[in-house]
Amino acid sequence: MSALDFDAIPERVESYLRGLFWQRVHPLLLCFDSEWRLRDIRGDAAHYGIDGEAPGRSVQLLRDLFIGLPSSEPQDVPFVELPNGHSAHLHLIPDGAAFHVLLLDAETERERRRAQQQLGHEEALASQAKSKAIGQLKHIRSELERQRVRLEEAHALKNALIATLSHEFRTPLTSIFGYLQLVDRRVGDEPELREALHAVRRNATYLFTLAENLLEYGRGDGAAPLLNPTPVDLAALLRDLEAMFRPLAEEKGLGFDVALKIEDPSEPLFDEIRLRQILVNLVSNAVRYTRRGEVTVELVWRAGKLAAEVTDTGIGIAAAHRDAVFTPFNRGGHAGSKGAGLGLSIVKRMVEQMRGSLAFDSEIGRGSSFRVTLPRAQERPAAHADAIAPRFWLQERTILVADDDADIAHLLEALLDDLGFSVRVVADAQSAVLEAMARRPDVLLIDVELSGLSGNAAVYKLRSRGYKGCIVTLSATATADAREAALRAGADHYLTKPLNVEQFVHVMQQAASAGWNGGDDAPDA
Amino acid sequence: MTAIAHKLCMLGDFGVGKTSLVSRFVHSTFSEKYLTTVGVKVDSREIALPGRAACKLVLWDIAGRSHLDALNMTYLRGASALLLVADGTRERSLNTALELLMQSRSLLPAAEVVLAVNKLDLVEQWEIAPAVLAELRRTLPVHETSARSGEGVEAAFADIAGRLAA
Numbered sequence: 001m002s003a004l005d006f007d008a009i010p011e012r013v014e015s016y017l018r019g020l021f022w023q024r025v026h027p028l029l030l031c032f033d034s035e036w037r038l039r040d041i042r043g044d045a046a047h048y049g050i051d052g053e054a055p056g057r058s059v060q061l062l063r064d065l066f067i068g069l070p071s072s073e074p075q076d077v078p079f080v081e082l083p084n085g086h087s088a089h090l091h092l093i094p095d096g097a098a099f100h101v102l103l104l105d106a107e108t109e110r111e112r113r114r115a116q117q118q119l120g121h122e123e124a125l126a127s128q129a130k131s132k133a134i135g136q137l138k139h140i141r142s143e144l145e146r147q148r149v150r151l152e153e154a155h156a157l158k159n160a161l162i163a164t165l166s167h168e169f170r171t172p173l174t175s176i177f178g179y180l181q182l183v184d185r186r187v188g189d190e191p192e193l194r195e196a197l198h199a200v201r202r203n204a205t206y207l208f209t210l211a212e213n214l215l216e217y218g219r220g221d222g223a224a225p226l227l228n229p230t231p232v233d234l235a236a237l238l239r240d241l242e243a244m245f246r247p248l249a250e251e252k253g254l255g256f257d258v259a260l261k262i263e264d265p266s267e268p269l270f271d272e273i274r275l276r277q278i279l280v281n282l283v284s285n286a287v288r289y290t291r292r293g294e295v296t297v298e299l300v301w302r303a304g305k306l307a308a309e310v311t312d313t314g315i316g317i318a319a320a321h322r323d324a325v326f327t328p329f330n331r332g333g334h335a336g337s338k339g340a341g342l343g344l345s346i347v348k349r350m351v352e353q354m355r356g357s358l359a360f361d362s363e364i365g366r367g368s369s370f371r372v373t374l375p376r377a378q379e380r381p382a383a384h385a386d387a388i389a390p391r392f393w394l395q396e397r398t399i400l401v402a403d404d405d406a407d408i409a410h411l412l413e414a415l416l417d418d419l420g421f422s423v424r425v426v427a428d429a430q431s432a433v434l435e436a437m438a439r440r441p442d443v444l445l446i447d448v449e450l451s452g453l454s455g456n457a458a459v460y461k462l463r464s465r466g467y468k469g470c471i472v473t474l475s476a477t478a479t480a481d482a483r484e485a486a487l488r489a490g491a492d493h494y495l496t497k498p499l500n501v502e503q504f505v506h507v508m509q510q511a512a513s514a515g516w517n518g519g520d521d522a523p524d525a
Numbered sequence: 526m527t528a529i530a531h532k533l534c535m536l537g538d539f540g541v542g543k544t545s546l547v548s549r550f551v552h553s554t555f556s557e558k559y560l561t562t563v564g565v566k567v568d569s570r571e572i573a574l575p576g577r578a579a580c581k582l583v584l585w586d587i588a589g590r591s592h593l594d595a596l597n598m599t600y601l602r603g604a605s606a607l608l609l610v611a612d613g614t615r616e617r618s619l620n621t622a623l624e625l626l627m628q629s630r631s632l633l634p635a636a637e638v639v640l641a642v643n644k645l646d647l648v649e650q651w652e653i654a655p656a657v658l659a660e661l662r663r664t665l666p667v668h669e670t671s672a673r674s675g676e677g678v679e680a681a682f683a684d685i686a687g688r689l690a691a
Contacts (some may be wrong), residue, residue: 064567068603
């Protein structure tokens with residue numbers, strides 16, 4: 001008997017093989033005419049969930065399975081999951097004008113493959129998620145490390161500042177104020193002495209203010225400074241400086257000259273406390289670091305700018321220390337001298353706060369010249385109530401508000417109406433998408449935490465359809481991640497609740513002026 | 526009026542939510558558990574189309590693959606529409622969906638095609654930028670979907686049905 005000659009196998013073996021085949025493969029044969037009418041059904045129909053007595057639905061499923069495929073050609077569709085959950089290999093076998101559909105069990109093989117595939121896919125998905133998480137963790141870690149270093153530096157600086165200020169300012173000031181009280185009780189009514197005493201008290205008080213401002217510097221949270229511009233009497237300011245420093249200069253045998261030029265009839269407007277701090281620090285340094293020669297102070301008010309120049313014939317600053325002189329606690333070229341090394345860093349900070357510029361020339365042994373130029377301060381920005389008042393510039397601007405909290409929506413509507421917007425309110429994200437696409441408002445203000453479709457999803461949908469209008473999202477989550485997610489979805493601005501009205505007004509002004517940044521292109525519907 | 530049946534194949538990488546989309550569309554259900562598909566599962570649902578005969582979509586939920594092998598090609602035969610599925614949280618799955626489309630074109634040059642970018646409920650974790658979909662829309666109908674919430678699912682299948690009936 002050859003290897004492939006099954007004709008001669010014993011009947012007993014053939015019978016065994018047939019039994020094995022039926023047991024494992026559960027063949028089911030359905031015979032159809034050319035119109036998919038079932039003519040005969042043979043085999044284990046129940047195994048495939050087919051009701052042999054009423055096979056209508058199953059026949060329909062089989063028809064669906066062979067949609068688009070000719071019944072005149074053999075067809076083989078492996079691993080089909082049937083309605084009862086079993087998997088089968090399906091074969092369509094043409095037989096003249098009719099055909100047969102043969103189902104063979106594939107459940108065991110399907111389960112084996114599924115177990116392998118499930119494992120592989122889960123591993124792949126986990127691996128992708130792991131890679132992503134590791135990337136995020138690395139990013140977070142490096143960011144945290146950066147923040148930690150910055151915080152440590154800031155903390156060290158702050159501690160050093162506070163410690164320094166305690167000793168260098170508060171301790172002597174306490175002593176000064178104590179003695180002032182003592183002298184005040186004994187000085188009597190002598191007018192000249194009284195005047196002198198007042199001058200001392202005034203300057204001591206100013207010094208105390210300066211100390212307090214420096215403490216604020218030490219807090220160093222990077223917050224934008226609140227300037228307080230007021231009209232400044234430059235002549236009086238210069239007189240005060242002279243009164244403060246001329247005695248010190250004369251004690252050291254130095255010349256001390258001041259000059260004032262007023263070439264602009266308009267009133268100088270500056271934060272006077274800061275302007276004084278700048279000048280006091282510069283003149284104080286000049287007097288302190290000059291052993292012989294003179295110190296001159298010149299103020300020029302010209303074309304809306306104040307130019308102040310403080311020149312000395314002091315020890316000078318080495319070229320190598322030029323960049324370091326504005327660093328706190330760095331006395332650089334003035335090494336060995338007294339003082340906290342804070343003066344110039346404070347000057348630099350104040351000048352920047354006042355949108356001015358600072359420059360200096362210096363030569364070792366010949367002296368230094370510091371020049372500060374400060375533009376006239378802007379009038380104080382109006383409080384938010386005032387900011388809301390001018391409706392005119394936002395008139396004819398349209399805004400669509402999407403918030404499902406009726407109270408919040410009402411509040412937003414009222415605020416925006418005050419700003420001059422024409423407001424339309426919807427309560428869900430889906431409506432927001434439809435309305436925004438249809439009406440193209442200048443601004444869409446949408447809550448992130450909407451029920452159903454989220455605000456972020458709505459923004460994403462709009463942007464992915466080419467929507468170019470300005471979008472502001474509003475969220476109760478004030479985290480950097482939430483903000484980043486909203487901006488990534490396509491928002492232009494991210495506001496958090498509770499509303500900061502000033503910030504809200506500012507953002508709305510920006511949003512209204514941005515409007516349709518893509519021009520007049522209509523979004524794709 | 527008898528519904529006209531059309532074979533629609535779901536194509537996309539594994540784990541993008543093909544089975545979940547079918548389950549949401551046909552049975553209005555969703556399972557959080559990921560169960561890989563082996564071979565194919567066939568389901569169907571009729572969609573009423575205004576002013577036209579109803580359309581019966583016979584949905585072939587094919588096992589997810591990053592490329593079309595001989596077995597997948599077997600399943601695609603006779604299909605008149607493809608629903609490409611990508612997972613918004615995995616940018617690579619969008620590339621896979623587009624590659625699968627290109628591979629299937631040799632067999633199904635005239636099939637209607639719609640792209641579903643799934644998992645809209647996780648939009649905060651999406652890697653696919655809105656500008657990418659805005660660009661794709663120039664050549665392909667695109668729907669953002671969430672099998673979990675049901676968002677966009679009806680619209681995606683209705684879009685296909687409408688195109689098949691046109």
